[in-house]
Amino acid sequence: MALFLVNVLDGFVTGLLLFMLCSGLTLIFSMMGVLNFAHASFYMLGAYFAYQISLVTGFWAGLLIAPLIVGVIGALIERYGLRRVHKYGHVPELIFTFGLALLIEETVQFFWGKSQLPFSEPAALDFAAFAIAGNAFPAYKVFMIAVAMGIFLTLLYILTKTRIGMTIQAALSYPETVQNLGHNVPLVFMCVFGVGTAMAGLAGVIAGPVLGVFPGMALQLGSIVFVTIVIGGLGSLWGALVASLIIGWLQTFATAYDITAEQVLTAIGFTKPELIWDHPLQDLWTLTLPQLGPILPYLLMIIVLVLRPQGLMGNRES
Amino acid sequence: MNKFNLMMATALAAGLAAGAAVAQEKVRIAFIDPLSGPFATTGTQGLAIYRHSVKELVNEPGALLDGQAEFEMVPFDNKISAKESLIQLQVAMDQGIRIIAQGASSGVANALTEAVAKHNRRNPDDPVIFLNHSAVDPALTNDKCQFWHFRFDANADIKMDALTDDIAANPDIKKVYVIGQDYSFGKAVAAAAQRFLKEKRPDIEIVGNELHPIGKVKDFTPYARKIVGSGADAVITGNWGGDMVGLGKAVMGAGFDKPIYTYYGATSGITAAFGEEGDGIVKLVGAGQVNPAPTPEAQEFIEAFYVSFPDLDFGQPQMANVAPMLAAAINEVGNATDIKAIAYALEGMEYDSIVTGKTVMRESDHQAIQTVTVQGQTPEAAFEYDKSGRGMVAETVVELASNDAPTTCEMKRP
Amino acid sequence: MSIASKTPLTAGTTRLISLSNAMPWAFAALFLLCLPFVFQSSSALTIMNQMAITIVFALSYNMLLGQGGMLSFGHAVYMGLGGFFAMHVMNMVEDGLWLPLPFLPVVGGLFGLVFAFLIGSFSTRRAGTVFAMISLGVGELIAACSVIIVVFFGGEEGISGDRTMGPPVFGYEFLTQQEVYYLTVVWLLVAALLMYLFSRTPIGRIANAVRDNEERAEFVGYSQRNVRWISFCASGFFAGVAGSLFAINFEILTEENLNLATSGSILLVTFIGGAGFFVGPIIGAVVFTLLQTVLGLHTELWALYLGILFVACVMFFPSGFAGLIAMHRRPLALGNLKLLIKPYLKVAVPAITSVLSLAAILEILFHKRHGYGGGHEMHLYGIAFDSGAYQAVGLAGIIAAISLFLVSRVLPEIREAWDSANHAEDRV
CATH class of the missing domain: 1.10.3470 (ABC transporter involved in vitamin B12 uptake, BtuC)
Incomplete structure (x- = not known):
């Protein structure tokens, strides 16, 4: 039971971290109809900038400055790159962001090299907040939860309660009308892209000390972020939250419990062949739940796309 | 950078040298390892150790064919891909290189040893020799062994033998958790851990034995929870690269403060990532030792390494043995072109290494038998890793480790 | 698409x-x-x-x-x-x-x-x-x-x-x-x-x-x-x-x-x-x-x-690339391809120089930061030099700037040639 509780908390942290990435991505998608393949690359940039800043000023300044830099870079890329490609259509846009992801990874390696950087949590948060049956829960993870919740609530408030939020939501559904009303829609787009990438950058800063800062960090998270927003429903903030948490818990619990195919198959009534290592079904018999963990999100996504192409909480298709 | 021009320059230099009294023959060694991509540090570090040992132990003392010849390292970037390695092997052979060195990743080593065996079978008059400096999947010197492959690192079984000696000597350890990457090497480590622990300390309970997908785990926290929850007194892992950093940080972050026995838990940014938290906890098993330097020559040799390569670490001492042992074999044959004779000369060679003590290239399986040490991370290390102010110091030293270990190798000799 | x-x-x-x-x-x-x-x-x-x-x-x-x-x-x-x-x-x-x-x-x-x-x-x-x-x-x-x-x-x-x-x-x-x-x-x-x-x-x-x-x-x-x-x-x-x-x-x-x-x-x-x-x-x-x-x-x-x-x-x-080649179908059909040869040759030299010198800047900076093998001795385009010294980057930078400037000077000429090559009536 104690372990269950710890896993609930861990899965929650993973889910919220995913959500910080997905919220920006889904915001950008719902505004501009473009899936930003390079979104996780901005997450990586956030971590690298924060590392560089932390060498000079310590962690906290990096937490504030790095996302801003990432946001500005994102806005510039939207203005001078994406907008240019926009006229060719959505598929070239997607290809552009794919190329961008490659380029950012190479650029990061150019400046920071290829090995993992020693970026660690601030000393002020480097203690165990509490422990459940000997399992320490780091204070830093409590901080991560707080930041992610803060982001979600702010975002929700801005989108539903403020004038800017109204404009954004209106620009989502009726861009021409909003434009005719005198709003600068391209500027809104640029800002949304900037804010979305800045949030990815922020996620990178706070995830860096936990998940590591290395050139492969974008690729490692890149496709799972897509999977999450597709499951949640493209363009739905609530969907992104729900899907992030589902995937966070799914992966944590799949890893935490050693259920083997052997147990399941024997329970159903099959008997294990004796010479399992030369058996054609050896892989089926030796399968374990932690092994399956990493592929569960993809499986879930394919099922969702086949049964409900608009995603769990989405209301429109692509 | 520009290899062609480099080659031209070398050719020119060689031409000039030929005009002088002593003609210097260049014996080229193709170094096929990742020099770009996520594992570039491993390859770059290995290349530096080779270059250093070639310079200090062979070329400058004139130890190759009485100074008539010199070794030259020719780097090839395989991007840690099996396909790319085979292409680079082909390029190297086209350039006339018949000595191939590789080590990063047993997967690549498997591909290369098969390719080399195939090439030698198809071209029996023009064979190629494969010097494996750090791929430690035991199968390479057991079921998959072949005459042209020589392993200079201690294989996973030998390392586990030494590692479990250390565990067996520690009465506090009652429960052990084994975790590794889900592929041949990870499985070999797990199997060896079970076998040796059962043999040396039957009272130790293995409370967890699991494999995780290699390079795919983003967050090791759930694994760390299981490890802490199991009440283990020690962890054994063969993880490397990002999987080592992730696992180590998560396990220590979850409040685990007992020994973590690793195969690759140091250098390449790992020591820096663990930092103070890893002191006294992270253990490393490996061939030879850096701290304290085992011989005065080693002290000098390693110091010179850090002068030449201030940004890199002297991470895998056994790599420094390859060049001098190869030189000895070539000296015995009298030329650098008869690859078959050189391979026979390497077989069974005994060599007094400055870093790995007495070293024997076992005839039966082409596995080097040498000193294996279990080292612990501490801030009191003369040679630090990752400029982190800490390094690995030898705690348990096993000379000629696993000298009598059996092998399933049935070597077919040409 | x-x-x-x-x-x-x-x-x-x-x-x-x-x-x-x-x-x-x-x-x-x-x-x-x-x-x-x-x-x-x-x-x-x-x-x-x-x-x-x-x-x-x-x-x-x-x-x-x-x-x-x-x-x-x-x-x-x-x-x-x-x-x-x-x-x-x-x-x-x-x-x-x-x-x-x-x-x-x-x-x-x-x-x-x-x-x-x-x-x-x-x-x-x-x-x-x-x-x-x-x-x-x-x-x-x-x-x-x-x-x-x-x-x-x-x-x-x-x-x-x-x-x-x-x-x-x-x-x-x-x-x-x-x-x-x-x-x-x-x-x-x-x-x-x-x-x-x-x-x-x-x-x-x-x-x-x-x-x-x-x-x-x-x-x-x-x-x-x-x-x-x-x-x-x-x-x-x-x-x-x-x-x-x-x-x-x-x-x-x-x-x-x-x-x-x-x-x-x-x-x-x-x-x-x-x-x-x-x-x-x-x-x-x-x-x-x-x-x-x-x-x-x-x-x-x-x-x-x-x-x-x-x-x-x-x-x-x-x-x-295929698109770039296909763009020349019309000038070819009109028999105007020769109009383009001269401006292309004119831009080729500074363009190639600028690409090479920009690449040189990247190579030198990279070598300085991460070059393996220790030391800053570097070989590029057949020249050996010290990548740690700022002269090398400076020189590459100057060459890049000059050649880019030359490219920008030739561009209007290309555009003009392109337009005339694509118009049948321009031919006499």
Whole structure:
């Protein structure tokens, strides 16, 4: 039971971290109809900038400055790159962001090299907040939860309660009308892209000390972020939250419990062949739940796309 | 950078040298390892150790064919891909290189040893020799062994033998958790851990034995929870690269403060990532030792390494043995072109290494038998890793480790 | 996609291939058969084989992207599965199954086809983003399965075999790279020709129509989903052929044959070459393989250059290299190509200089930061110098600035020449 509780908390942290990435991505998608393949690359940039800043000023300044830099870079890329490609259509846009992801990874390696950087949590948060049956829960993870919740609530408030939020939501559904009303829609787009990438950058800063800062960090998270927003429903903030948490818990619990195919198959009534290592079904018999963990999100996504192409909480298709 | 021009320059230099009294023959060694991509540090570090040992132990003392010849390292970037390695092997052979060195990743080593065996079978008059400096999947010197492959690192079984000696000597350890990457090497480590622990300390309970997908785990926290929850007194892992950093940080972050026995838990940014938290906890098993330097020559040799390569670490001492042992074999044959004779000369060679003590290239399986040490991370290390102010110091030293270990190798000799 | 079909829909109904169409094929065949006499080293042959495999793979990818408007992030799956299956069959041949090596690609292709049929049954229902996402999910899923289903994929080490164990074909046992080259080239020609013919059949034409306007195609009476499905299956078949050729050449298949990186690079290859043209992927594959293998020998930064080239391609010439070449069709037809030669030559020198000097800046900075082997001694373009000194970067910077300035000066002239070359009336 104690372990269950710890896993609930861990899965929650993973889910919220995913959500910080997905919220920006889904915001950008719902505004501009473009899936930003390079979104996780901005997450990586956030971590690298924060590392560089932390060498000079310590962690906290990096937490504030790095996302801003990432946001500005994102806005510039939207203005001078994406907008240019926009006229060719959505598929070239997607290809552009794919190329961008490659380029950012190479650029990061150019400046920071290829090995993992020693970026660690601030000393002020480097203690165990509490422990459940000997399992320490780091204070830093409590901080991560707080930041992610803060982001979600702010975002929700801005989108539903403020004038800017109204404009954004209106620009989502009726861009021409909003434009005719005198709003600068391209500027809104640029800002949304900037804010979305800045949030990815922020996620990178706070995830860096936990998940590591290395050139492969974008690729490692890149496709799972897509999977999450597709499951949640493209363009739905609530969907992104729900899907992030589902995937966070799914992966944590799949890893935490050693259920083997052997147990399941024997329970159903099959008997294990004796010479399992030369058996054609050896892989089926030796399968374990932690092994399956990493592929569960993809499986879930394919099922969702086949049964409900608009995603769990989405209301429109692509 | 520009290899062609480099080659031209070398050719020119060689031409000039030929005009002088002593003609210097260049014996080229193709170094096929990742020099770009996520594992570039491993390859770059290995290349530096080779270059250093070639310079200090062979070329400058004139130890190759009485100074008539010199070794030259020719780097090839395989991007840690099996396909790319085979292409680079082909390029190297086209350039006339018949000595191939590789080590990063047993997967690549498997591909290369098969390719080399195939090439030698198809071209029996023009064979190629494969010097494996750090791929430690035991199968390479057991079921998959072949005459042209020589392993200079201690294989996973030998390392586990030494590692479990250390565990067996520690009465506090009652429960052990084994975790590794889900592929041949990870499985070999797990199997060896079970076998040796059962043999040396039957009272130790293995409370967890699991494999995780290699390079795919983003967050090791759930694994760390299981490890802490199991009440283990020690962890054994063969993880490397990002999987080592992730696992180590998560396990220590979850409040685990007992020994973590690793195969690759140091250098390449790992020591820096663990930092103070890893002191006294992270253990490393490996061939030879850096701290304290085992011989005065080693002290000098390693110091010179850090002068030449201030940004890199002297991470895998056994790599420094390859060049001098190869030189000895070539000296015995009298030329650098008869690859078959050189391979026979390497077989069974005994060599007094400055870093790995007495070293024997076992005839039966082409596995080097040498000193294996279990080292612990501490801030009191003369040679630090990752400029982190800490390094690995030898705690348990096993000379000629696993000298009598059996092998399933049935070597077919040409 | 912005690239519309240039030929009318009726073209396919007349004749699949005419004499004038057949000439380039004959030339290509002759050229490919003569190549080994020029490049004799086996590493050159290996690179050419790799190029041929990439061409088949890219052409099959372009059946989706260029001809069907389907953006896939998981095409490596079909190549990999075909290759893995071919490898298993190759091992069965070693154990006594009778199958001459040249027919192996058919087996691998059929396996790719079966999987494309299964996965296509749900993934081709929609095009656009949904298709792209499903392809990504399936790609990641199967790549991740490769370490779980060890019986088929061989885990992390992959599976390997020996191509020479089959029955000899006319006395050939495929021991040398040259024999393998001829086998690969014959398959390249056959596969390319078949894919070309497919694009000219009615179904290939309708795939274009579906790509350009789904609804209109539906109104004409074609199920857009079935059209996509058929293209997808055909594409899976040829990807499987490419995978089998890979198996024959390298005699090993691993997880990297299936993963996202391979899928991504084939997208890059196709796009750089020009997805809107049949020859586009061929050009892309040649350029990509050369960049990867030849440039990769000289610089660690090859992937960075490739990334820059790709992004520049998407932004500035989205029809790829083939598009750039095709732009000159009109001046050629008007007989105005000579008007362009002089300004092109004029821009070539400063343009190449600026590219080389910009690359030099990157190389020097990179060498200074991460150069292995210690010390700052560096060789670039045949010059040895100290990369730590600022003079080198400064000099490269000045050269780059001057040459870029010269390029910008010549550009208006090019534009003018281009305009006049494209206007028939300007000719006297």
